[in-house]
Amino acid sequence: MAVLCFECGGKGESENMVFNPSTPIIVAECKLCGGTGKIRDEQLDWIIQGMLLKEFRLKQDVSMRKAARFFNVEDTYINEMERGIIEPWAGYDFSPPERI
Numbered sequence: 383m384a385v386l387c388f389e390c391g392g393k394g395e396s397e398n399m400v401f402n403p404s405t406p407i408i409v410a411e412c413k414l415c416g417g418t419g420k421i422r423d424e425q426l427d428w429i430i431q432g433m434l435l436k437e438f439r440l441k442q443d444v445s446m447r448k449a450a451r452f453f454n455v456e457d458t459y460i461n462e463m464e465r466g467i468i469e470p471w472a473g474y475d476f477s478p479p480e481r482i
């Protein structure tokens with residue numbers, strides 16, 4: 383089962399506003415669903431995990447840039463992981479340590 387993409391509303395494309403009045407609005411493929419307009423079950427899990435990862439990062443007061451530097455990855459990688467565009471990497475962890 384797949385659900386309608388909530389970022390593009392199922393259209394499969396997103397409008398990227400360009401802050402230059404002479405440039406028209408660029409319609410680009412929706413990044414979240416990859417232009418399909420639908421979110422796969424597997425990706426729904428990524429989105430939920432990504433939200434948690436972001437919450438943990440923000441709770442530790444770590445910026446996205448700082449997190450990227452810490453893990454030696456690109457900012458976009460962190461961004462895409464936290465938005466559920468790509469599968470969250472297990473090593474990306476700012477969660478509080480388990481209490482025994």
Ligand SMILES: [Zn+2]
Nearest residue numbers: 387390412415
């Ligand atoms: Zn979409």
